[in-house]
Amino acid sequence: MDFRGKNIDLVGKMWLWFGISIAVMLIGLVGWLMPPTGLNYGIDFKGGSQFTYRIPSSLQAGLANDQGQAELLAKVNKGLSSGGLIGTRAQIAGKSDLVINTPALTASEAQTQENITSKAVSSAFGTQATLEGRQQVGAVIGDELRSNAIKGVVIGVLLIALWIYIRYNFAGDGLRYAVAGIVALLHDVIVLVGLFALIGKFDQRVEVDGGFIAALLTVVGYSINDSVVIFDRLRENLRTRRGEPFNKIVNDSLLETMSRSINTGLTVLLMLFVLLLFGGESIYNFTLAMLLGIASGLYSSIFNASMVLVLWHRFDEKKAAQARANRTNVSVRETPRQTAVKRSK
Template sequence: MSFALVKYMPRTSIGFIRLRFASLVFSSLLMIASLGAFFTWGINFGIDFTGGVQTEITTEGPADLEQIRSIANGLGLGEAQVQTAGNENRVLVTLPLQEGEGLEGEQAQQTARQALVQAMTDSVPGVTIEGSTTIGGAVSGEMVQKGGLAIGLALFLMLIYIFVAFQWQWQYSLGAIAALVHDVIATIGIFSVTQMTFDLATVAAILTIVGYSMNDTVVVYDRIRENLRKFKKEELANVLNRSINDTLSRTILTSVTTLLALIALYIIGGGSLRGFSFAMIWGVLIGTYSSIFVAAPILLFTDVRRSAFEDEEDSD
């Protein structure tokens, strides 16, 4: 016998739509603050985007991060980033991209890599060099372009999908894309404020956030479409509110179970997965919020038409 937890969730009648103006103000301030943080502090790009040298080492006991950072900074090759990678005796040491063009630049990266490996071997007791990677400026620049292109393409394809799935009604596409843009900007803002490393894993997390948020939004929109057919005489605001409450138990259960896994990943995943798991945790929270307080109210602000769904019901 299956156990459907959703059946045991209490039915709610929360007035989400009554809070639409407050949520509009909050979301606007959040986006302005996020963009302000981005243009003020920028983003702490990882080696994937900036280029440089990254060496992975292991120590016999718990690594002394301050000692390792001091040794790396003492090379005079720029400010080093030092973080654990999975456990307390595995460490990633990253030096910034060295100056130089073409072959000169490649030689500078190799020289920095050799100096870093030698310094770790000579100065850290019981150290083992697990591997060392160099990424040049041309490769890192290409990563920036491809990362931005991936996010932009994902948003565009989502726009087309919603436009087709909801009978060519632009209000649904506008609401869904507004929620997605809201989530992406808010995520960039939180990385600007925290200055956590932003790398390719973070881009993967943002793309996952786009999919998660869109899935949440489609569930709410699909229930709105059903209720627009069912309650033809009811005011649009009431239909939207009813639909959000109908799907609230599903939204809460999905978000909570996802967050439990992500929090565990953040705690025990180590430094290499911390940016990814942090972005995902923030994305689940902000994506759940935007599906309820951004995507749905936009249908009311734009006065979505009922006629398309009434015609569909008649044809059935």
């Protein structure tokens, strides 16, 4: 797949690319606003208790397919509901463990809910359930983790902006490259968070946890890497093709690097898709976030970042043309006055 030398006007369809991005972000916004509003936070961020039970070997063979897992989870959830547990989530991890998250924030609440979950799980297993582990996260710790996650993403984006500014500050152009890169990154973050909120409304497995934050930071780094490849080619072409229209140089730079970006991106996406299908529950959120984020980053690095540079260049040209027109108008107004002075002499 080689796009070099092809007659494809990517820059000419700039507003189409922006329109697609806006449409996807609006879909994510709708997902965010759907009740319950916002993201589905995991136990790491909202606090609660997590109970892990070992699934008996006699039942593990029946969990090889989705139907078997769904039947077991249905039995567990029925038992939890009968025990009065509201706001719980049960999932199968690695086909050998059953994990149940509950909203218990204190030790006494956790002990009470442990008794209820153990009874429900034992009924579903048909034998006495064995509790492998219990994890408890307080509300204060959850709020602190959420705050640190936001700070980490913001600091990461700002450091990337500074690095791009320094790297491309030739002829005073560092600011526009930094802004273009950050616009692409913000697009990826908004798309990923919005789509995660939307999917979480229909799939209770999808929640914001430590794996999601790790995936988000990875996506930010991966996306800017693609943008830098395009920026480097654009910088090289601007040095060797002076005098040519900026739009054409940008378009050619995109076509010269698009094969590399798409081939690399598709390879990663295929592997992530396989992991999503067969990787198990423990990495499900991380893999899904990576899949959505890498796809968004692949799009934004090609169709958004460079288009921001084109818009910036057009604005500069328009401002320069306006300045020239003002100077011409001033010169025209002064000429008759100068002629009158000469005649009076």
